Amino acid sequence: MARKVFEDSVVPLPPDDGLVAGGLVVQAAAPRNRAETMEVMFSLALPADSQRSLEEAVARGDVVPAGELAAIRAADGERAKLETWLEGHGFSVEHVSEDGTSVYTTSTVANLAKQLQVDMVQVTKDGITFTAARNAPSLPATVGEGVQAIIGLQPFRHANKHFRSVVPPIPAAEAARVLNSPPYLVSEILAAYGAAGLTVDGTGQTIAILIDTVPKTSDITAFWKANDLKTKASRIKKINVSGAALGPPEGEETLDVAWSSGIAPGARIRVYASGSLSFVALDRALDRIIADLPRNPGLRQLSISLGLGETFLGGPQGEVAIQHQKFLRLAAAGVNVFVSSGDAGSNPDQTGHGSHGPLQAEYESSDSAVIGVGGTSLQLTPQGAVSAETGWAGSGGGASIFFGRPVWQTAAGVPAGDRRLVPDVSLVADPGTGALLILNGAATQIGGTSWSAPVWAAFCALINEARTRAGKPALGFLNPQLYPLAGGPCFRDITAGTNGAFQAGAGYDEVTGLGVPNVGRLITALTT
Incomplete structure (x- = not known):
């Protein structure tokens, strides 16, 4: 089955374990890590014309009326299709933003590895070790069509x-x-x-x-x-x-x-x-x-x-x-x-x-x-x-x-x-x-x-x-x-x-x- 890969959702980590540029240390995950739960957010894009209209309004300094702004949202069909797939594949949908663009989920590391086809490893940064994806996640192409990013798979990157x-x-x-x-x-x-x-x-x-x-x-x-x-x-x-x-x-x-x-x-x-x-x-x-x-x-x-x-x-x-x-x-x-x-x-x-x-x-x-x-x-x-x-x-x-x-x-x-x-x-x-x-x-x-x-x-x-x-x-x-x-x-x-x-x-x-x-x-x- 064809899959959509979300390359921009992670920074690439080398295929081999060891010291990585930037002071990170990568090593294989232990069996106990597979039972851990992680928070992952799936983001859907706004329709292109809606995104463009918002960009233009903001660049002019205009305030968009509340009713018009509320009508700008992700396609309901794409969001519903994603939610159905997530709930049927081991994810718990915890919250969905009011505009439908952000679907917040939790899942075990083992399930993330299986469903998103990612290699989950241990990454140590500044003495703190995180479970993280080594490679970019993917979704079945029919499910991921409206998705623009999958966030939360590399928690060592934070503000x-x-x-x-x-x-x-x-x-x-x-x-x-x-x-x-x-x-x-x-x-x-x-x-x-x-x-x-x-x-x-x-x-x-x-x-x-x-x-x-x-x-x-x-x-x-x-x-x-x-x-x-x-x-x-x-x-x-x-x-x-x-x-x-x-x-x-x-x-x-x-x-x-x-x-x-x-x-x-x-x-x-x-x-x-x-x-x-x-x-x-x-x-x-x-x-x-x-x-x-x-x-x-x-x-x-x-x-x-x-x-x-x-x-x-x-x-x-x-x-x-x-x-x-x-x-x-x-x-x-x-x-x-x-x-x-x-x-x-x-x-x-x-x-x-x-x-x-x-x-x-x-x-x-x-x-x-x-x-x-x-x-x-x-x-x-x-x-x-x-x-x-x-x-x-x-x-x-x-x-x-x-x-x-x-x-x-x-x-x-x-x-x-x-x-x-x-x-x-x-x-x-x-x-x-x-x-x-x-x-x-x-x-x-x-x-x-x-x-x-x-x-x-x-x-x-x-x-x-x-x-x-x-x-x-x-x-x-x-x-x-x-x-x-x-x-x-x-x-x-x-x-x-x-x-x-x-x-x-x-x-x-x-x-x-x-x-x-x-x-x-x-x-x-x-x-x-």
Whole structure:
């Protein structure tokens, strides 16, 4: 029987066991591994004309009416055929996304090997061993006709968090003692980016956070107290997407929630805890966010501080195609997704913590339907004015191998070429000029583009509130509206600093994008 092979759903592993490039060790699976259960997602493509119409709408910055967007879904016949085959061949169908594009299943390793015709092996990465597919999966051609990818067979490939701590932790009283010096407070960041004294605080807006676990409420309330903020814990909603036990806070989730709520204290925060950083778990969390939009009309901004170098993601019809469908749908619904560009500069490795990988951008920030947020180093005067701001060495950036140059990515300094460039914008991220955070009851100084992304999402909430007050609809996809403002008063151009292969300079650059915002002037430009 003819079969359809999904080459882009995995990265190839050599046929022989042993050490693999990138520090992986491959060895044969033991008989006990065959009884393990794995989560695998089967992705169906949208009809080509529907995909094209979404791409065009998002590129213009249009918001697609909810009824029209709901009608864009995978072909029901193809999905039903796939589900019938799965249920008849040892798979348990756990969940199907509302648009029918994502079918989430569980199955034993032995059954996956048989039904998908994959060689399941043991892969050790950074001391942790995973059961994974050595070769690309396949389906009977009649079943796989509408399927574009099968995800979850190589769990050693997963997203990385984008935050960096300065250790050891510092006493809270000492942290706030010297004004306008690191670790920075909310009021100091608001002043540095033209957002001090505004009459908006995010009221009526909701900011979504996608991460693997949730922060301690006591850490968030302690952060608010240290920053003299009057917001309430009831504004934070914690959603456990999978329902399984969540891991302890590590810092990323606390940073995202503390600073998004600190910059926009009137906004509601919805933390979507995926349970893990596997792509299957993240995909399901994105589906949950999309499903929740009708009941949360103020949810117009989403912060994601995760990523993986594009060269480690397989081909364009694998995980990238799956998440791009979801980001397109979010952008078309009027949700701006802010994604940190990474903390390993222009050459991230598989861990996202080094500068020893190939020259590459990190996905998800390179997606053409999100706003990629890079990082800077920020120095303030004792009075709170900006004395210097340069591109941070860790700021991820470069050209995408998956996405072509969007029509909106044009401005002074944008180099010639046909690839989507990252980042789009930036903000302070250097942990050396980092943020105050309360983690497990202790004050610490923290940074990374995981700081700049949620702050940008909170700035978006301020802009959307201002638009509501002005009688205007919420923002559409922001990038087509931001690039025409390059070089004007809405951005402060960052002209010094490097992330390895790229230099910050006049106009757009692959370290800091268009630069850093003046939020007050952005509000004026986007509400008049």
